[in-house]
Amino acid sequence: MSPYLITVLVIVGVLIAVGLYRVWAGPTVFDRLIAVALVSVNGVIVLVVLGFVLERPVLFLDIALGYALLAFLLPIALGRYFEERDDGTSRDGLPSPSSRPRPTGVVPHGLLAERGRREAERRRARADTDAPSYPHPEDDPDDEEHSPEDEGQP
Amino acid sequence: MIVPLDIIIFLVLIIAAVLAINVKDLLAAVALLAGYSLFASLLFAGVNAVDVSLVEAALGAGLTGVLFIGAILATSRHSTAKRNLRRRWTMLPLIAAFIGLMLFASTGLPDRGDPEAPAHQGVSRTYLSQSLEDTETPNVVTSLLADYRSQDTLGETLVIVTAALAAMLVLVRREGDDEDDTRGSDPGGDTSGEARGTTDDEQESGRDPYADEREGGRR
Amino acid sequence: MMTGAYPSVVVRVVGALLSPFILLFGLYIVAHGHYGPGGGFAGGGFLAVAAILPRVTLPESLAYKLVPVHFGPLMGGVGMLLFLLCGLVPMFFGGMFLDYGAVEIAGIAASRMRYLGILVVEIGVGLAVFGAMVTIFDVLMDRSET
Amino acid sequence: MTLIADIIIGIGMFFIVVSTLALLIMPDLYTRAHAVAKSETLGLLLVFLGLFFRPELDGPSVGRLVAVLVFSLVANPTAVHALVRASSRSGALPWTVIDQEIADAELGTAQERYDAVDDPVVSEATGGPSEEDPR
Structure with a gap:
């Protein structure tokens, strides 16, 4: 029971709890998924260090090895879900994201500048016609209320 | 057993459970449940229950998540539960009372690992x-x-x-089971795999399936 | 659906790289339950993941050649049958159901017999869990025989 | 030996703390994933390397520790890669700083090129952008 390793354990535990803030606040579902995937890595560290603290490293390393092997499957399956279908539609029935116009801030280089030009023109056209826009699939109206405002956009 | 770590992991467990219920997107709920399984596994490992911990880490964190995603694929991704304020305000005091009752009852339980506990009398000594x-x-x-x-x-x-x-x-659906086929696959034996829109041939021949769309977007 | 080749080559390579190790680790967990954590349930889960990971990442023609669709129900039945036979054999020797120590084979003590019986039971449980999980996955992905 | 282990574990803990901080304060998905995946993996590597010098390490656990290390190093970045790639495919937008003057200058020069471009997306005009632009 080395006190140093116990301190490490407690710190990593606190970091897990802090990392769950991103799961709570993440504006889109991808923020949550990636935050969970990265919090899980801390879980592996806790498992291994716990084995050293309790002085039975072999048993705990078995668990950690199993978890490190298995935790690979869930993100792959989640990514599989979000990869588009091949006929150009996404799973939500909306047009495929890569054929959907991308509203981006202007990145002033080369080809992207053209895209920004088109974006400006489209914005003007939209201001004229006030066409209804289809909702983004990740924009959950219920998530808006506890998302931190605008994520440090200047 | 390390007391501060136990407290933190209990808190994290509760947070993860509440988040998994609150999140509207069921895929995030699946990921959170996998995280919940990992934290429960840590808790079991903290009290030296390695067998339970391994089963929890293997089945809970790895396998059931994929099965959940399969179920989501077959149904719907967003939970559409409506908020019922009256039910919520009647349920909250009931849940609080239940938690209080359980906490009160837990004061009468024996300590963790107490050799004099009733569960450790009887046959368990013989087994050990x-x-x-x-x-x-x-x-x-x-x-x-x-x-x-x-x-x-x-x-x-x-x-x-x-x-x-x-x-x-x-x-499992056989050919001609029913007419209202919502999943859009062609119930035709061996051909159904190809009709479902997977493009393995394209993948194997090295063609990027997204090349067309990228070209179309950037032309 | 979720099966078929993953569009990213990194994921395909790593999936193909990891699944034999998961299979090996699952066999280790099943067989090593006497001395460490594990046993049939966890080991069966690992074996199932070793079969499911190629289905999620690799091309279908390859993945379903490694572990065919009919393999799942077959293994579930075989594991269950192994468990039941392991329980029935001692009854021919005059013991109770699942009383492995009653089996008398010359040169093997009763405690050793129970040790071996535990091993066979764990293998049966592992196969049954493997078969059940793979079957549920295949059925959810709309891949099944008949 | 224990001192070496403690120092290496301390450095690893630094990287893990940094990765969690990055998870909190980075502005968007891609920066977060980028910062966190790397430094988290490096922290895990350093912590496990430090554990090799601990006195609690016994014979059979050396191989297992190496195996956990190798598989974590292979599997974690791949998992994050899969998630980030999927989110990119699903249209999650990178965070960009807009410098309006430079943008205007660039747009002016790009005018002729733009006129030559026949853009099906814009001409289709099916709807607005998928997210509200802050400006």
């Missing part, structure tokens, strides 16, 4: 002292599960196999 002699197995959990109480294990295995059989009975 006789296991190595009877079965040459150092791991008492295994000898309990597979030898002393193997009929329980038989029942559990039967439950799992029955679950698989029930899933097959419910979900």
